[in-house]
Amino acid sequence: MWRVSTDPAPATSTPLEPAGARLGRRGFLGLAGAGGLLGLAGGLGTAPAAAHAETGSLRFVVLTDTHADVDVPTNLDNLRRVFTAVEAEQPAFVLNCGDITEYGAVSEYDAYRATVPDTLWPLLQHVPGNHEARWDPTAGAAYRAVFGPPSFSFTAGGPERGGLHVVGLDPTQVLQEPGLFGPDLLRWLADDLAAVPAGTPSLLFLHYPLGGRNLYVNDTEALLKTIEPFDVRGVFAGHVHREEVTRFNGLTQVTGRATKGNPVYYRVERVEDATGPVLRVARVEVAPDGSTRATAYAVIPLADPAADLGPLRPRVRADGDRFTLTVPALRGVQEVGARIYPQGVFGGTDDTPPTPLRRRGRGLFSGELAAGALPAGTHRVQVQARAADGRLWETTVPVERGGQEDLPVLWSHRVGGRVQGALALVGDLVVAASSSGAVEALRPTADGPHPVWRRRLGPVYRGPAPSADQSTLLVPSADAALHALDAATGEERWRADLGVPVLSAPLVAEVDGAETVLIAAGPTLFCLDPGGRVRWQAPVPVMSAGRVACDGELVVVGAGDGRAYAHDARTGERRWSFDTTTRTTAYTRLIYGPWDDTVELLPDGGVLVSTVAAAIALDRRTGVERWRRAGSHVYTPSLLLGDDALLVVDERGLAALLDPADGTVRWTLATAPRAFNAGPVLSEDGRTAWLVGVAGLLTEIDLTTGTATRRRQLFTANTFSTPVRVGELLLVGAQDGSVHAVDLG
The missing domain is CATH 2.60.40.10 (Immunoglobulins)
Structure with a gap:
């Protein structure tokens, strides 16, 4: 084992983004239907009231992983019982370490709010978990409307009672599972901690546990370096649904059981013991009759730790x-x-x-x-x-x-934010768009990126697409619009306001000889003309974050209700639907369905729709299943190699070459350990495919022999961005906010 040791009112509020952020243009509230989110914002931004001031103590409560789910009423009953018991504690504040809901649906936020007594609601402080971010069609807007900024701080108590500075951190990533702090959040954190008065210890709470065996956040080392100069003494976290106490780098980290299905919370009291000030943590279990039983669980020392162990400078x-x-x-x-x-x-x-x-x-x-x-x-x-x-x-x-002789990274160019969507090749330009809203066109060569233009939009999480004549670039943005930019200059030609964040990739197709733009946004599939005007729109239950396919007659889309749908490309009329899963609840049908699939047209009238369980070939005209291959193929786009070969890669990095007619397997091989969203790219001679795994490992796949060679660990950042090839250069975008150029020659 990686060894571990087991063992008053907020006065300030310093959010990372403006407090009171609410759902944007057209409200986004339409996602919930009438009444969704209404009434939840009452008390937001209100400082938790002082408690136990007469005794000079500070008491608060921590809980985590509440996973409110409208389809599981017993869990909601447990939450009501827990919050009723918490209210009786008269805490100064209550911290929820995330995974508040199952999948971030507005109906779940409503259900969660209904479990909390009105007098307790203003005392609750939340951070999001991956379940709030992974399947959220509002890119965090619905969360902010209910809970306010996802990263923030406050100071509880005063010097006479021993103050405590509390920081809520949000390292979640839109549409992704693991965490990343990133330089912007860490700069804010350093500034926030630097302003804390001397002698006031700080406490972090977030969703993912840190350190040792925990690899949930890819830049944990950057966080530890950031907080090293400051008096950070404790961390509360969730995610793992189990209790762990670890002591490292001068702090004590405490994780808790999931309140989902387990009526439990944690009482935390600041007291003095023989070593000085400490936070004493007790597990409190709530019985069916509402009675409680407390058990001592952990102690978090708040005094300065001995300076005899670190920092390390290896x-x-x-x-x-x-x-x-x-x-x-x-x-x-x-x-x-x-x-x-x-x-x-x-x-x-x-x-x-x-x-x-x-x-x-x-x-x-x-x-x-x-x-x-x-x-x-x-x-x-x-x-x-x-x-x-x-x-x-x-x-x-x-x-x-190793040296730089084997597929060297020639240069890296910082775009900013996170380059999460696929790169786009438009003529001789490579375009990268990032979560910062930066969209940048490069004319790359071996000696440098050679930027051509740069434009700022809202955050972008899916890749742009060029028009058929390569003159226009279509960029989906979380600012609720699809932007059409001049590919040569970056100037905006038009903007289609779609009312909700646009978190899928656009497709340009030809319908009846006319260029057509197809894009899903929230619960709607839009068909636009080349000027951005809506030709038709059709419902897509829940959401779709992948990309549709279109043969000029039908449009096929993977939806968040577990089904694939085919629509008439001329009118939007629904022609058929196919149920990809036998799951029954809204949450499980979403996560086991084709919600993030890049749908692929197959030869001879087929279409490939994928989920975390299988890649499924359907008859394009009827929606009848032709064949299926087991495995989680929903994330990594497939690559059609002519009429008789289809390359698929599952999330475990297992690649297979299939006959698209019947799914017959020609070969399978292991590539990168994990692959998400970044698809394979063909070499210039068509005999090799290049695949970049989610952890930055570049693998060369020989399509003739079915062998793979792991060629280079390009970087330590994660990547979800399908690369592009320009001659013998492979351009790769990553979550470090950069485009990296690899010499394939």
């Missing part, structure tokens, strides 16, 4: 087939271990034990890690120091393995 050097480490150690360090960061683990945990380093003198440890199995490129090494009393300090450092 030195790591690549030396052939091994990494050589030298770790200067402080006097409190008893042992040091290290391991290669498991880059292929995506939003999960890893219990690979660290390799012990040798003590060389009083203040130095050294050792080696085997690296021969790693591809060339950028890797990370985790280093952990342990004191005799079990305290830990960990740090993560990058290291470059």
Whole structure:
């Protein structure tokens, strides 16, 4: 095991974004139907009331993973019982560590609000979990309308009672599972902590647990470095649905059981013990009759920790087939271990034990890690120091393995935000769009990106698409519009206001000889003419975040209710639907359906629709199933190679070459450990496909022999962006906000 040690009123509010953010143009409230979200905002932004001021103590409550689901009334009953008990505690405030709902539906927010007593509601402080972000067609707008800014801070109590600074952090990513803090959020956090008065300890609460075996947030090391100079003493987190207490880097992290299905919460009291001020945490279980039973669970010291363990400043050097480490150690360090960061683990945990380093003198440890199995490129090494009393300090450092002779990354160009959608190739330009709203056109060569133009829109989470003549670029944005930009200059030609965030990829098709733009936004499929005027629109139950397919006669779309739908391309009339799942609740039909599928036309009148359970070939005219292949193929786009070969890749990185007529498998092979949203790209001669896994691993697939070679670890960021190839350059977008150029020659 990766060793762990187990063992008054807010006065300020400093949100990352303007407080009181609400649903935008046309309200987005139409997503809920009449009454949705109405009445929920009462009390938002109200400072939690002081409690127990007469005794000089501070008491608050923490709970997590409430997962409100309108289809599971027993869980809602549990929540009512829990919140009734919490109200009786008279807490100063209540922290909910996220996964408030099952999938972020407005009806679930309504149901959650109905479980909370009116007098308690103003005291609740929330951060979102992945279940609020993963399937949210409003890109966070519905959440902000109910709960306000997702990252914020406040100070509870005063100096006379021992103040406590509380920071809520939101590292969730729109339409994605794992977390990422990113430089903007960390800059805000550093500024916020720098303003905390001396002597006031800080407490973080967020959804994902941090450190050690927890790899849910890809840039955890950046957070730990950010808070290192400050008096951060505790972290409350959820996500894992179990209790864990870990002590590392001078702080104590506490995770809790899911309140979903378990009527439990955590009472936290600031008290003085023999060591100084502490937060004493008790688990409180609520019986069916409403009675409670409290059990001591954890203690979070608030005093300054001993300065004898960290920070660590290890030195790591690549030396052939091994990494050589030298770790200067402080006097409190008893042992040091290290391991290669498991880059292929995506939003999960890893219990690979660290390799012990040798003590060389009083203040130095050294050792080696085997690296021969790693591809060339950028890797990370985790280093952990342990004191005799079990305290830990960990740090993560990058290291470059191998030379630049094998598929080197020639340059990286920062766009900003997160380049989450596919890159677009428009003539000789490569266009990247990011969550910051930046859209940038490059004319890339081996010696540099050569920017041509840059424009700022609302946040973009799916890739742009060019018009048939390559003169116009269509950009979907969370600002509730599809933007048409001049491909040569970036100037806006037109804007189609669709009323809700546009979180799917546009498709340009020909219908009756006329260019047609097809795009899903929220619960609606839109058909636009080349000037952005609506020809027709049709309902898409719940949402669709992938891309439709169109053969000029029919439009096929994967929806959030577990079905695929075919519409008449001329009128929008529904022709057929196909049920992809046997699940029965709204939540399970969404997550097991084709909600994020890039639908693919197949030869001989077929169409491929995929889910997390299977890739399913349907007859385009009738919607009747032809064949299916098991596996989670909903995320990574397939690649049709002529009339007789189809390359599919599931989320585990297993690639297969199929006959599109009947699904016969020619070969299968393992590529990257995980693959999400970033599809394969053909080489210039058509004999090779290049695939970038979600963790930045570039794999070369020989389409003739069915063999794969892991060529280079391009970066340590995640990527969900399908690359483009320009000659012998492969351009790859990533969540680090950059476009990276790889020399395939």
